[in-house]
Structure formats: structure tokens, C-alpha cells
Amino acid sequence: MNKPKTIIEVSGLKKDFHVGEITVHALKGINLEIKQGEFVAIMGTSGSGKSTMLNILGCLDKPTAGQYVLDGVSMGELGKNQLAGLRNNKLGFVFQSYNLLPRTTALENVELPLFYNSKVKAKERKERAIAALEAVGLSDRMYHMPNQLSGGQQQRVAIARSLVNDPVVILADEATGNLDTRTSYEIMSLLQRLNEDGKTIVFVTHEPDIARFTTRNVVFRDGHIIREEMVKDRLNAAEMLKNLPVEED
Amino acid sequence: MNALRRNKFRAFLTMLGIIIGVASVIAMLAIGQGSKKSIQDQMADMGTNLIFAMPGSEQRGGVQMGNSDAQTIKLSDVEAVERECTAISAVSPQVSSRGQVVYGNKNWPSTVYGVNEKYLDIRKYTLAAGRIFSEAEVRSYAKVCIVGQTVVDNLFGTDIDPIGKSVRFNNIPFKIIGVLAEKGENGMGQDQDDLMLSPYTTVQKRILSITHIQGIFASAVSEDMNDVAIEQLTQTLRKAHKIKENDTDDFRVMSQSELVSTFTSISDVLTALLGAIAGISLLVGGIGIMNIMYVSVTERTKEIGLRLSVGGRGVDIMMQFLVEAILLSVSGGVVGIMLGILATWAVSSVMNWPVVIMSSAVFFSFLVCSAIGIFFGWYPARKAAALNPIDALRYE
Ligand SMILES: Nc1ncnc2c1ncn2[C@@H]1O[C@H](COP(=O)(O)OP(=O)(O)OP(=O)(O)O)[C@@H](O)[C@H]1O
Numbered sequence: 252m253n254k255p256k257t258i259i260e261v262s263g264l265k266k267d268f269h270v271g272e273i274t275v276h277a278l279k280g281i282n283l284e285i286k287q288g289e290f291v292a293i294m295g296t297s298g299s300g301k302s303t304m305l306n307i308l309g310c311l312d313k314p315t316a317g318q319y320v321l322d323g324v325s326m327g328e329l330g331k332n333q334l335a336g337l338r339n340n341k342l343g344f345v346f347q348s349y350n351l352l353p354r355t356t357a358l359e360n361v362e363l364p365l366f367y368n369s370k371v372k373a374k375e376r377k378e379r380a381i382a383a384l385e386a387v388g389l390s391d392r393m394y395h396m397p398n399q400l401s402g403g404q405q406q407r408v409a410i411a412r413s414l415v416n417d418p419v420v421i422l423a424d425e426a427t428g429n430l431d432t433r434t435s436y437e438i439m440s441l442l443q444r445l446n447e448d449g450k451t452i453v454f455v456t457h458e459p460d461i462a463r464f465t466t467r468n469v470v471f472r473d474g475h476i477i478r479e480e481m482v483k484d485r486l487n488a489a490e491m492l493k494n495l496p497v498e499e500d
Numbered sequence: 501m502n503a504l505r506r507n508k509f510r511a512f513l514t515m516l517g518i519i520i521g522v523a524s525v526i527a528m529l530a531i532g533q534g535s536k537k538s539i540q541d542q543m544a545d546m547g548t549n550l551i552f553a554m555p556g557s558e559q560r561g562g563v564q565m566g567n568s569d570a571q572t573i574k575l576s577d578v579e580a581v582e583r584e585c586t587a588i589s590a591v592s593p594q595v596s597s598r599g600q601v602v603y604g605n606k607n608w609p610s611t612v613y614g615v616n617e618k619y620l621d622i623r624k625y626t627l628a629a630g631r632i633f634s635e636a637e638v639r640s641y642a643k644v645c646i647v648g649q650t651v652v653d654n655l656f657g658t659d660i661d662p663i664g665k666s667v668r669f670n671n672i673p674f675k676i677i678g679v680l681a682e683k684g685e686n687g688m689g690q691d692q693d694d695l696m697l698s699p700y701t702t703v704q705k706r707i708l709s710i711t712h713i714q715g716i717f718a719s720a721v722s723e724d725m726n727d728v729a730i731e732q733l734t735q736t737l738r739k740a741h742k743i744k745e746n747d748t749d750d751f752r753v754m755s756q757s758e759l760v761s762t763f764t765s766i767s768d769v770l771t772a773l774l775g776a777i778a779g780i781s782l783l784v785g786g787i788g789i790m791n792i793m794y795v796s797v798t799e800r801t802k803e804i805g806l807r808l809s810v811g812g813r814g815v816d817i818m819m820q821f822l823v824e825a826i827l828l829s830v831s832g833g834v835v836g837i838m839l840g841i842l843a844t845w846a847v848s849s850v851m852n853w854p855v856v857i858m859s860s861a862v863f864f865s866f867l868v869c870s871a872i873g874i875f876f877g878w879y880p881a882r883k884a885a886a887l888n889p890i891d892a893l894r895y896e
């Protein structure tokens with residue numbers, strides 16, 4: 252077995268927030284390495300810095316100090332537009348609050364990242380968006396508006412959007428936070444399937460049982476990583492779904 | 501642009517602000533400018549080098565008399581003007597009387613003006629048919645007259661040729677020798693065709709039994725010579741009336757161009773007023789645009805945050821919002837122009853008001869509204885696009 256490639260490499264990462272006179276040290280020197288094909292859960296108590304970490308990994312925010320190398324590219328040297336290009340080509344981000352464009356069909360929402368990729372023409376854009384929606388099991392909801400979709404369906408649209416540009420890593424911030432158990436399992440089984448197909452996934456959650464679907468857990472507390480462990484008895488979300496008691500129709 | 505499609509109502513409201521602003525400015529100024537132009541036209545039609553003298557207050561033994569029945573202007577004054585005023589090309593006395601014109605069993609209340617043969621040129625009347633009275637007819641108090649179109653319409657209709665017919669004015673028979681070409685209403689809405697012209701001698705002697713005259717009408721040699729002509733006329737009359745250095749005139753001299761400028765300045769005020777109203781609606785429209793654009797900033801900032809986070813570059817997003825704002829503003833402006841012209845046209849055809857569409861109003865209102873629309877569409881987008889994606893997403 253040849254050694255998998257390193258996708259994310261972070262060292263000495265710090266992030267401070269200044270609120271008035273107070274400085275919040277949200278991240279206090281993080282070192283983390285994520286290899287291709289991993290499914291990493293970032294865990295920890297509320298306020299421990301999980302989202303801050305993920306936003307920096309997603310190039311949505313800039314670290315105060317430290318190194319971040321994504322797929323061989325060092326972030327520190329890049330300008331705004333280059334970062335945008337990176338988000339467009341290499342990253343897929345799933346927000347806890349879905350962040351779909353209102354009054355816009357599921358299909359157009361999924362097309363959005365490709366819209367900013369000049370290499371992808373209109374026809375290909377649509378084909379890829381349709382394929383991504385099929386992958387998340389929403390081929391029958393393509394022309395629905397977000398407000399015509401359930402929370403789980405909206406989250407699946409958001410996942411389809413993060414997939415459509417074929418990123419090297421998908422970053423999901425509490426993607427199951429707003430969903431009930433069944434829907435959470437559906438999302439997790441979707442992510443597990445994507446992971447089995449080779450996608451690297453970083454997944455923020457504070458639910459330990461959700462974290463058991465992943466391959467590795469990284470636990471944050473107060474801006475530090477306090478524990479890292481491989482998941483030993485990994486659960487299969489698809490099987491769990493089958494075993495859930497059937498709700499009455 | 502799918503963003504426009506998505507926010508149809510917002511787009512519509514924004515456009516409405518622009519449409520109303522542009523349309524009202526165009527329509528209001530068109531009405532104001534139209535009334536000004538029509539007054540100017542009609543005044544000019546009456547002759548811009550027209551000068552006239554009317555009796556003013558008369559002093560008898562230090563007692564001011566009213567000017568309504570003042571008899572200060574005499575025929576000899578006309579002769580003196582003819583002789584001495586080099587800046588005046590034609591001069592006519594005027595006396596007038598209201599009365600009933602009768603033909604057969606029809607009658608019509610009108611006014612007879614007693615004038616000389618130069619009066620037509622001075623007042624810019626032309627003959628549609630017949631001839632003007634001769635000097636001989638003036639000298640012999642001939643009972644001849646020229647009638648205006650309104651009088652013809654009311655007494656003869658369209659079938660009978662009035663030339664050669666005899667009408668009675670205050671029971672005195674007059675033979676019609678000419679018909680005036682139609683002139684329409686003047687700037688003050690008076691019918692300029694409701695009149696009869698006769699030799700002044702006839703009116704003086706046979707109708708009014710007076711020897712003085714009621715006014716002098718004259719033409720300056722050219723419009724630029726108006727002031728000179730007024731001065732010469734004033735001095736000539738002062739001399740003829742033997743008015744001493746420090747005494748006030750017993751007559752008043754006015755010129756058509758003075759009247760024109762008086763009426764023009766009145767309608768200037770009107771235009772300014774309408775312009776102010778239009779300006780207010782422009783302002784209200786503009787504030788409306790700002791409001792709608794501003795209220796949607798939160799939603800737009802979130803949208804921009806999302807677009808940034810999926811890899812849109814700041815410039816791409818700014819361009820997109822700019823294009824959207826331009827599209828919205830320009831199409832709103834164009835619709836506004838069309839609506840403004842339509843409204844102007846409706847006013848002019850339904851209310852029969854004169855209108856002049858000012859290209860500067862079209863241009864200016866379009867510019868202002870578009871600028872507001874474009875600026876307030878683009879500026880929040882520019883600000884949002886400069887943020888970190890995460891900050892734009894978190895914006896509330
Ligand atoms: N934009 C910001 N401005 C100021 N402080 C911030 C900002 N974002 C995060 N913080 C602070 O940074 C710390 C870490 O926040 P973060 O959102 O990363 O926590 P989290 O682990 O995701 O928590 P949760 O599980 O509740 O989502 C918190 O103390 C928070 O108050």
C-alpha cells in the first residue's frame with residue numbers, strides 16, 4: 252500500500268479576534284495533517300474553535316499566524332483573487348445553515364460554483380449540477396426552490412453544491428446540526444459513500460455518535476487540539492438507517 | 501441575470517422609483533415650458549415691435565383725474581408722431597366701441613375698432629378676402645368695415661360670402677369690404693377674431709361722437725429699436741401735451757415686448773414651480789430607490805458572502821451587481837422617459853394644454869435617477885465584496 256498524499260497540513264496556526272478592547276484567542280497554535288481519503292471529525296465543546304478552524308481550512312477566513320498548505324499550495328502567499336480561485340477549484344464547503352440562494356432553484360444553486368469557473372461552459376455546468384444532485388438523491392427536486400425543500404433536502408443541495416466542482420476536500424460545519432436522527436443518518440451515509448469513492452472530508456460536529464461514522468476524531472478545547480484518535484469500531488450509516496425503527500406513515 | 505429574476509418585486513420597486521421620478525420631471529417641465537412657449541409665440545404673433553400709448557391720469561388744476569375717461573390723446577398727437585418719430589414706421593389712432601352687430605335676423609355682440617389703413621400691418625392682421633379701406637374713405641367717414649372670422653361665423657355661417665353685404669352696428673349700416681384671416685386666441689385666451697375694423701373717423705363721428713382718440717398704436721422700425729421708439733413717442737407726446745420738465749406724463753406708453761417679458765416671467769415662475777414639484781418627486785423617487793437598495797443590503801451581503809465562498813472573485817461579483825444595477829436603472833429610466841412623454845402627450849391632447857418636451861429635462865432626470873439607482877445598487881455590493889467571505893456571510 253503506497254502512502255496516501257497529504258491534502259491538508261497546518262502548523263502553528265493561530266487566530267485572534269478583536270472585539271473592542273478584548274482579544275479572543277480562538278486558535279492557539281494548531282498542528283494538523285490530513286491525508287487523502289480521510290474522513291476527519293473535528294469535535295469539541297462549544298466555543299472551542301472548531302468553526303474558526305474550518306473557516307480557515309476553507310479559506311473563508313485568514314489565520315493570524317501559522318502555516319497552512321492545501322494540496323501543495325501554501326495559503327500565506329496568496330492574494331484575494333487567488334484564494335477565490337482556490338475555493339472555486341479545490342474546496343467544497345457545507346454550512347450548518349445551508350446558505351442556499353433564496354428564490355433560486357436547487358439546480359441553479361448547485362451550478363453556482365461552476366458559474367465562477369470560466370473553463371466550464373453552460374452546457375457542462377448544467378450536466379455536472381444534475382449529476383451532483385443525482386449523487387445526493389435529489390434528481391426529482393431539481394427545479395424546487397429552497398423554501399419548497401425540507402431541511403435535510405436543503406442540506407443535500409448544499410452538499411451537492413460542495414461536490415459539483417470536484418474538490419480535493421469537502422469541509423462541513425455541523426452539517427447535521429439542524430436535522431433529526433434519521434435525516435442525519437441519511438446525510439452521514441451520503442458522506443460515507445462520497446468518502447468511499449475517495450473524497451477527503453473534514454466534518455465538524457459535537458455529537459459523539461455522529462463522529463463514529465468518520466475515520467478519525469480530532470478533539471478541540473479552548474483553541475488547542477487535546478486529543479486525536481482513529482475511530483475503532485466505525486459505524487455504517489446506511490446499515491444504521493435500515494435498523495432504525497420505521498416511523499408510521 | 502438570474503438575480504433580477506429572483507427579486508422581481510424589489511427590481512420592480514426600484515424601477516418604479518426611477519420611472520416615476522423621470523416621468524414626472526419630463527411631464528411637469530413639458531407643461532411649464534409649453535405654456536411659456538405658447539405665450540411667447542402668441543405674443544410674438546401680435547407683433548413684437550408693437551408699441552402703444554394709452555391715456556394716463558390727467559391733471560386739471562392739480563386734481564388727478566381717473567384715467568378711464570381721460571381724453572388726453574388727440575388726433576394731432578398721431579400727426580406729430582408720424583412727423584417726428586424716426587424710429588416708428590407706422591402709426592394708427594384707435595377708438596373702440598362695444599355693440600351689437602346685426603345681419604338679417606342674426607346678431608352678435610362684438611367690438612368695433614376705429615383705426616387707419618396701417619393698423620393691419622401694425623397688429624399683424626392679414627386679409628383673407630376683400631380690401632382695406634382707403635385714405636379717401638377715412639377722410640369721408642365712410643361706413644365701411646372689415647370683419648373678423650368670429651363675426652363672420654356667427655352672422656353668415658359658411659354658405660354666404662360676407663363681402664359686399666351690409667351689417668348694422670348699433671343701428672348704423674356698415675358695408676363689409678374685407679374679411680380678416682383667422683388669428684386664434686392670444687396668450688391671455690382672448691379671441692382675436694371677434695372684431696370689426698372701421699375708419700377711425702367713422703367710429704369717432706357716427707358711433708361715439710367724440711373728437712379725441714383712445715389710443716395710439718405704432719410699429720417700431722425693428723424690434724431692437726423698440727426702446728428708442730418708446731423714448732421718441734414719449735417725448736413727442738410730452739411736447740405735444742406741453743408737459744413741463746418735472747410733471748408726470750398724462751399718458752402711458754407700453755410695448756408688446758414688455759408685455760411678452762411680463763407674461764414670460766409669469767410662466768417662468770410657473771415652470772419653476774412645476775420644476776420644483778418635479779424635483780421633489782425626483783427626490784422621493786431617489787429616496788425610494790435608496791431605501792429599497794439599502795434594505796436589501798443584508799440579504800445581498802449574505803448572497804455576496806456565499807458567492808465569494810464558492811469561489812467568486814470580488815471583481816466578478818461587483819461587475820455582476822453593477823450590470824444588474826445599470827440594467828435596472830437604465831430600463832427604468834427608459835420606461836420613465838416613455839411614460840413621461842406619454843403623460844405629456846395625454847395632457848396636451850386631453851386638456852388641450854400646450855406642451856414642449858425639454859431634452860434637458862429628459863436628459864437630466866434620466867441621469868439623476870440612473871446615477872442614484874446604479875450607485876445604490878453597486879456601492880453596497882462593492883463594500884460587501886471587499887469583506888472576508890466569512891464576514892460577509894455573518895453580516896446582519
Ligand atoms: N467573528 C468573531 N468575532 C469575535 N469572536 C469570535 C468570532 N468568531 C468566533 N469568535 C470566538 O472564537 C471562539 C471560537 O469560536 P468558534 O465559532 O470557532 O467555536 P465553535 O467551536 O465552532 O463553537 P460551536 O460548537 O458553538 O459552533 C469563541 O470564543 C468565539 O466567541
Ligand SMILES: [Mg+2]
Nearest residue numbers: 301302303424
Ligand atoms: Mg461552530
